[in-house]
Amino acid sequence: MEQTNTKNIPIKDITLFRSCLVSAEYPGIEASTKYIFDKLGIEYVIDRNQSCCTGLGHYYDIFDELSTTALAARNFSHAIENKHKHYVPMCATCYAILKNAAKTLNQKDDVREKINNAFCENGLENLQYKKDSINPTDDITHVADILYHFKDQLKKHKKVDISGLKIATHHGCHYCKVHYDDTLCGVRNPQLMDKICEAMDVPTIGWYDHKRLTCGCGFRQRYANRELSLEASTDKFESLYKEDVDVLLVMCPNCHLQFDRYERVIQQHTGHKKHMVILNIAQLIALYMGAHPYKTVGIQTHTTNVEPILDKLGIEYDSGEDSLHD
Structure with missing residues (x-):
């Protein structure tokens, strides 16, 4: 983890958070991101257990805030278990949604408890979220922030x-x-x-x-x-x-x-x-x-x-x- 301005930028232990719109509409964005990360030696994983952030459904009022936050808690738990807790979304909507969810889980004990109880009732105890497990500022970083952090290394790979x-x-x-x-x-x-x-x-x-x-x-x-x-x-x-x-x-x-x-x-x-x-x-x-x-x-x-x-x-x-x- 290295610091840029007042924000820590992850350079390893990254989960590249996949986007529904990227995958469905412009898969070249993900392929390009992986290509760049590989060239720059940035360590990352793709988590096959990751679900949608619900962003589109959330802003269409299909998913309420509790459902969106619960899915985020689920995703965070998988990332933490994989020891790649630094979420790097390729989508600005995912970026904002995940940060909001992390803040809610950290600050609202009643919401966190309700979500954890739901996990336990359905045999998903391993997905319970512990307060402050995810830092919304340091652990959720848009991919463009990382590209900015490494901008001075890009010329080495110019073709x-x-x-x-x-x-x-x-x-x-x-x-x-x-x-x-x-x-x-x-x-x-x-x-x-x-x-x-x-x-x-x-x-x-x-x-x-x-x-x-x-x-x-x-x-x-x-x-x-x-x-x-x-x-x-x-x-x-x-x-x-x-x-x-x-x-x-x-x-x-x-x-x-x-x-x-x-x-x-x-x-x-x-x-x-x-x-x-x-x-x-x-x-x-x-x-x-x-x-x-x-x-x-x-x-x-x-x-x-x-x-x-x-x-x-x-x-x-x-x-x-x-x-x-x-």
């Missing part, structure tokens, strides 16, 4: 010059706007991914109109209030189109889905023809390190084609490996 890209960043509400004290590199003008890019010699555009604006998904709002959701996304895109951005970097699969899946819809609505690729920060770093664009980075799962960026970077590829696009 592709990405300095020709014009990049903007979107850090996500559940990273910047929930647990302020745990957020690295600012919340009003978040710069975590910007600084990672600087370490790879590709400065971002920095501040732009609507940088802190939500992606627009709003969980249920994406479906219940579709026009309102798309209006927020459109405001973001309009500002980025003015900046002539090649790549918008994200650190949450929900934001990724909102921007990537709906870019064509927004273009139809606004008449814009600008091509802007959406990449997770781990995917960009993996490309920088020479990862295979399809087998590792998984660009074939994107709605907006990533190949124009590969062409710009001079990365060779066989488009026949993309079976999802015409």
Whole structure:
């Protein structure tokens, strides 16, 4: 464990917390993260006993807070038993949900007791959570925080010059706007991914109109209030189109889905023809390190084609490996 600012960053004994949206929508994010961790020598495990954090269901009011906290207690207990208690989510929603659950389990004795009693009543005594077993600040760390911590080592693994890209960043509400004290590199003008890019010699555009604006998904709002959701996304895109951005970097699969899946819809609505690729920060770093664009980075799962960026970077590829696009 090493310290960055006031937050301890784990460098071993890590459980890479898998995300439902990453697995279902953009599995290349997980593959890219593993690729980077392996290159950097970061020790981690995948816990096959891990369950969903319930984030999507929680914000749709399908899971109540008690159920969400109970599942977190279950997951924490498995991680502790595996001696890899440092949870590293790839999703900002998982990150925020897990921190909230850990705080609840540590601070609310009645909730913790109710959950532990439920475990015992169902023969799951081994899953009982002990107060303060998980430190929500030090034991739950977004993968982007770790990438930031190791940013100065990235150049050692450089295979592709990405300095020709014009990049903007979107850090996500559940990273910047929930647990302020745990957020690295600012919340009003978040710069975590910007600084990672600087370490790879590709400065971002920095501040732009609507940088802190939500992606627009709003969980249920994406479906219940579709026009309102798309209006927020459109405001973001309009500002980025003015900046002539090649790549918008994200650190949450929900934001990724909102921007990537709906870019064509927004273009139809606004008449814009600008091509802007959406990449997770781990995917960009993996490309920088020479990862295979399809087998590792998984660009074939994107709605907006990533190949124009590969062409710009001079990365060779066989488009026949993309079976999802015409």
